[in-house]
Amino acid sequence: MSNVPSDLKYTKSHEWVRDNGDGTVTVGITDHAQELLGDLVHVDLPEVGTEFGAEDGCAVAESVKAASDIYAPVPGVIIESNEAVQDSPELINSDPYGDGWLFVMRVDDEDALGELLDAESYKAECDE
Amino acid sequence: MQRTALYAKHLESGAKMVDFAGWEMPIHYGSQLQEHHQVRNDAGMFDVSHMVILDLVGAQSKAFLHYLLANNVDKLKESGKALYSCMLTPEGTVIDDLIVYFITDTQWRIVVNAGTRDKDIAWMQQQIATFDATLTERDDLSMIAAQGPNARAKVLGIMPADEVAIVEPLKAFYGAFVNDWFIARTGYTGEDGFEMMFPNEQAHKVWDALLVAGIKPIGLGARDTLRLEAGMNLYGTDMDETTSPLVSGLGWTIGWQPADRNFIGRSALEAQKAAGIPQKFVGLVLEGKGVLRSHMKVICEGGDGETTSGTFSPTLGVAIALARVPASCGDTCEVDIRGKLHPAKVVKPVFARNGKSVLN
Numbered sequence: 001m002s003n004v005p006s007d008l009k010y011t012k013s014h015e016w017v018r019d020n021g022d023g024t025v026t027v028g029i030t031d032h033a034q035e036l037l038g039d040l041v042h043v044d045l046p047e048v049g050t051e052f053g054a055e056d057g058c059a060v061a062e063s064v065k066a067a068s069d070i071y072a073p074v075p076g077v078i079i080e081s082n083e084a085v086q087d088s089p090e091l092i093n094s095d096p097y098g099d100g101w102l103f104v105m106r107v108d109d110e111d112a113l114g115e116l117l118d119a120e121s122y123k124a125e126c127d128e
Numbered sequence: 129m130q131r132t133a134l135y136a137k138h139l140e141s142g143a144k145m146v147d148f149a150g151w152e153m154p155i156h157y158g159s160q161l162q163e164h165h166q167v168r169n170d171a172g173m174f175d176v177s178h179m180v181i182l183d184l185v186g187a188q189s190k191a192f193l194h195y196l197l198a199n200n201v202d203k204l205k206e207s208g209k210a211l212y213s214c215m216l217t218p219e220g221t222v223i224d225d226l227i228v229y230f231i232t233d234t235q236w237r238i239v240v241n242a243g244t245r246d247k248d249i250a251w252m253q254q255q256i257a258t259f260d261a262t263l264t265e266r267d268d269l270s271m272i273a274a275q276g277p278n279a280r281a282k283v284l285g286i287m288p289a290d291e292v293a294i295v296e297p298l299k300a301f302y303g304a305f306v307n308d309w310f311i312a313r314t315g316y317t318g319e320d321g322f323e324m325m326f327p328n329e330q331a332h333k334v335w336d337a338l339l340v341a342g343i344k345p346i347g348l349g350a351r352d353t354l355r356l357e358a359g360m361n362l363y364g365t366d367m368d369e370t371t372s373p374l375v376s377g378l379g380w381t382i383g384w385q386p387a388d389r390n391f392i393g394r395s396a397l398e399a400q401k402a403a404g405i406p407q408k409f410v411g412l413v414l415e416g417k418g419v420l421r422s423h424m425k426v427i428c429e430g431g432d433g434e435t436t437s438g439t440f441s442p443t444l445g446v447a448i449a450l451a452r453v454p455a456s457c458g459d460t461c462e463v464d465i466r467g468k469l470h471p472a473k474v475v476k477p478v479f480a481r482n483g484k485s486v487l488n
Contacts, residue, residue, distance in 0.1 A: 038349065039161040041440040042419050042447075060466070062419040064160050064353060064440050067466075086417070 002031040002126070005097055009073075009113065010122035013055075016097060017073045017116055020104070025113070027073055028101040029061060029092060032126050037063040040089040045081040045103055052076065052105075054112055059102055061092065074112040076105035132177035133270045133331035141345045148348055149243035151178040156347035163350035164442040167317055168483050171276035172346035173338050178242040180249070181269050181325060185235050186261030193228065193236065196255055198373065198391055200383025204230035208302045210314055213381055214373050215240075215251070216393030220400060222367045222376065224248050227314060229303050237303075237310060238263075239271075241363050255392070270331040274343050275321035275354075277483055280313075282341045283322055295322070316351065318358025318481035353439050356448065359411060359478030365422050366409075366436040366450055374400055375452055376436075377409030377477050407433070408455050411477040413487065414447035418465050420472075424449070425464040428474070430456030435463065443480040444487070450477050 004010070009017040014033035018026040034040065042062040052058045052072035059070040081103045085091050092100035107113065117125065129152045138145065143154035154175065156163060166172045184192070193201045199213030209230050215223045224244045229237040240248045252263055274283050284292050291306045298304060300320070303312025310325040326334060339345070352362070359377075361367055367376035374382075374397060382397060383389065412435065414420055420438030433453030441448040453461065453474070462469040478486055 038156060039159055041161075042417055044418075062440070064164075064442070065155075065349060067419065067421065 002035055003097070004030065004032070004119045004123050004126075006119040008097070009116035009118065010125075011071065011073045011116060012125055013071050015070060015073045017113070019113060023110070024079060024104050024106050025074065025076070026101050026104050028096055029070060030122070031096045033068075034093050034096045034100070037061060037068055038065050039063055040092045043085055043089050043092070043102065045086060046078045048078050048081060050078045052078070061089075070102065072105065073116060074105065075108040077108070078103050079106050080104040130178070132175055133328040134175045134177060134272075134335055137332060137335045138175065138345070141339075143345070143347065146348075149178065149241075151242060153178060154345070154347040156349045157345050160347060160349035160353070161442050163344070163346040164353050166344050167276045167319055167346055167350065167354055168443055168480070169277070171274060171279040171282050171321075171343045172350070173279075173335075173343045174273045174275070174346050174348075174351055175270075175335075176273050176323070177270040177328075177331070179271060180240045180242060180245045181266040181271065182238040182240065182249070182252070183236070183264045183266055184238060184261060185264075186259065187234060188259040189236055189261040190233050192256055192259040192261045194389055195259075195391055196252065197228065198383065198393060198397075199381050200385070200389060201228060201230060201236075203383065206302070207231055208298070208304045208312075210301045210303060210312060214367075214378055215248070216373070216391070216397075217369060218392055218396065220372050220393040220396030221369045222363070222371060222373055222378075223251055223369060225361065225363050225367070225378075229310075229312065231305075243364055266325075268328055269325045270328050270334075271323060271325045272334060272338065273315050273317075273321065273323045274338060275315045275317040275319045275346075276343075277320060279319070279321035279343060282343050283324075283338070286337050286341045316358075316360055317354040318360070319354075319483070353442055356437050356439050356450065357441050357443055357480040359450070359476075361450070362437055371452075372397065372400055374405050375407040375409060377450070406455055407452050408457065409436075409477055410451055410453055410457065411475040411479060412438075412449040412451050412461065412463065412472040413444070413475055413479070414449075414463065415471040415473065418447055418470055420447040420449035420463060420465070422449075426451050426453055426461050426472075427464065427469065428453050428457035428461035430454040433457065433461075441479055444485050448479050
């Protein structure tokens with residue numbers, strides 16, 4: 001079974017969300033998602049300053065197998081993109097919750113965080 | 129779904145299994161990239177038992193192949209020699225691509241794709257009716273391809289001396305019967321190696337012996353990136369029943385000589401040639417970052433084309449594709465990746481073989 005840290009929030013589309021406690025969140029894709037995709041070879045990350053609504057496609061992760069859209073988990077604006085994963089996409093495979101993070105958003109509406117899944121619910125989603 | 133005799137062995141090796149043409153096959157055993165490099169740098173094995181082995185025998189079997197195949201089996205002078213050919217519709221489009229091994233003038237072995245099994249056999253049986261020849265499917269056989277620069281040595285290393293004496297001298301594109309086995313120095317990766325056909329009952333034993341010899345299991349995922357780097361066409365995406373071999377990089381497989389060999393599709397191909405071939409089949413190398421996939425729009429001088437296969441090339445570290453483009457296309461183009469145009473170089477449709485890049 002893939003790793004689902006209990007201190008993170010999740011989406012049904014397999015993004016994880018870390019609440020940084022300062023009105024920003026860090027976003028990546030889950031261990032389960034990287035397992036499904038296989039070896040990642042390219043990511044298209046959003047430019048800093050771009051605004052997204054919840055569930056807007058904002059990034060693309062490409063493995064040797066397939067391209068997969070990544071969605072903004074909450075409405076907000078991109079304040080940082082992880083340049084390291086653009087140079088070394090394999091970080092997403094080796095450390096999806098750490099060095100493999102994708103971007104940081106300033107959250108427009110913090111209530112939206114409450115609508116995300118907790119670890120238990122996300123696990124249940126994956127098992128379905 | 130169907131399973132090969134090696135199904136349990138794939139699970140033992142930690143395979144992720146997927147549906148491939150109705151077969152439950154390993155896509156990878158952990159990392160497709162590592163498996164790719166394993167074959168380019170050392171030795172790997174593929175279970176290709178889902179492919180269809182057909183034995184053709186009979187007094188008119190050669191005449192039948194003269195009629196059925198676009199390539200000319202008369203090129204095969206020595207027993208064991210293999211020939212790559214397309215099987216065409218009367219309209220000159222591709223029913224399938226295949227390998228035919230010449231054993232004797234009255235005995236041949238043919239290997240066709242798994243995904244086209246039913247239509248291939250139906251077509252061949254229909255065409256063979258007027259010939260004194262019979263075609264038999266050999267689903268009692270399994271097939272493993274051992275590929276990579278060290279694959280031959282590792283396979284030979286676990287063979288008894290009397291078998292080594294037969295197999296070691298095999299030149300590229302030759303095969304031979306060794307007791308109840310057929311072993312050929314062929315493959316689909318651009319690397320040296322063997323394709324080995326043997327009775328299903330032996331499959332587990334063979335797999336285990338190859339593992340011990342240091343030949344690692346490789347999934348269908350890496351098989352695709354390896355063949356694409358080697359510039360080998362994949363039926364169903366690079367060519368099919370809507371495309372001519374002449375716009376699929378397969379003109380070299382047409383046995384035009386002698387002019388009076390009337391194979392199926394010949395007159396259609398001659399008409400296409402006379403009218404002028406409007407497209408050509410090329411390789412693309414993406415200039416920047418990104419990944420090429422099949423069916424992306426290609427914009428070049430003289431019009432638009434389309435990628436037929438695309439991937440990230442593990443050997444080159446860039447995205448590559450095979451593409452059908454206007455004949456006037458120059459040495460650069462642009463590819464539409466999700467609405468954005470990315471520059472790409474146009475090259476001969478072969479990227480890497482024998483462990484390294486063949487690009488300049």
